[in-house]
Amino acid sequence: MLDYGLDTSGLDRDLALPDLVAEGDELDALVSAHTDWSLPTPAEGWTIAHQIAHLASADANVLIAIRTPDAFEAVLKQAEAAGSKYADLDAAEGAAKPRSALLEEWRAGRAEVAAALCDIALDHGFPWYGSQLTASLMVPLRLMETWAHGQDVYDTLGVPHRATGRLRHVASLGVIGRELSFYAAQLPLPTEPFRVELTGPDGRTWAWGPEDAAQRVRGSGLDFCLRVTHRRSLAETDLTAVGEDAQKWLDIARVFL
Template sequence: MSEVDSAVVLADLVAEGEELDALVSGQDWGAPTPAVGWTIGHQIAHLAAADANVVTAVRTPGAFDPVAHDADLDAAEGAAQPQAELLARWRAGRADVVAALREIPQDQGFPWFGAEVTTQLMAPLRLMETWAHGQDVFDALGVKRNPTARLKHVAFLGVTGRTLSFYAAGLPIPSEPLRVELTGPDGETWAWGPESAVQRIRGSALDWCLRVTHRRARAETDLTAVGDDADKWIDLARVFL
């Protein structure tokens, strides 16, 4: 994770939360989203619950429960709160996460589900989840979302998730080098992997991020591949189990 500057990611995490906050404020949170059974309220409640877990893990690691709760149940319980109360809880939790992650060295470990993590990893993970669930809300409301340079953090997690993608599918991890070349929102190129790699994935950064967070099917993206492993990776790509 040496490419991650936690101070930059945390600032972008704040901006990501503010963008979603501006979108949902004043909206009916009972509207359904693309996630089956989840309303806008469920999406916000899920983010609020995850934020609370991060704060506990960082500040009182001994009290952190490493057994993942039922996400649907937590989201339903939160969505049942009055909208104003849930909004206030989510706002406070977002601020607490950023403050907690700034309090510790970026390479200091703390417990998480399945493994110990650091600020260097958790900061982009929180941004990725905020962005992904935010996409569900944008889609639910039929609002066009303008991509930003913050996508680079999500794209990077997608690239580093190659091993996870093949492991989760029960397939061997490719040994041949792979290169990912993405076009960012401003037309710049974001690239990972050796230039000499034969196996490649190309496309827009937005479509890569939508794919690795499972917000779009492969056929809905402009992603292309050269090589069997690269082609298979697009099908399997993920950033979470």
């Protein structure tokens, strides 16, 4: 996950929340139309059912963290005990449920999460894995996960994943997660500022950082999101970098540990 100590002032819960709902609804329409959830996805060992189960489980944990934060300690202990196998085991448990039950669980959970994140005060912190979060960060995080795991499903079914303006929230997470990328790769943090210029699906430019920064990244917003969520290799994107640190960042970019 992201280093939650980073500057997240550019994130807007009220703008991202309807996009989170729309992203979930769009993926719902896709998986509801396909009856075979046993198809393997690009994630090793994960079927479509595993992808949906993972999203449903994460939503359930968000509700625990917000409603009963003391009880979230049990979730953390379970994750610690399972180690690197935690996500796989959790997804497998959910994937074993009947398709109709899993679908209804995911639908109900994401609706409850949207309502809870809408009602909570913006400055109210709640526990998450390794840190405290606020709704301003959790909303785009849930959107990012929904979109990224949805991409796996779209790839599995061979259906084009329509790029929308919702990707700007994912791209913002990728930009503020730059330090995380270097930290996770055990590399020194860059000291120079970065300029990121991405082209959104509507042709408009999304930009972060000072215009005169020597370290620069350019490309499509879609490709940037695919890269930072590890859905595509750098070679499969149109992203370009100027500056040694910028190039290194694209090589190691991520929005999660």
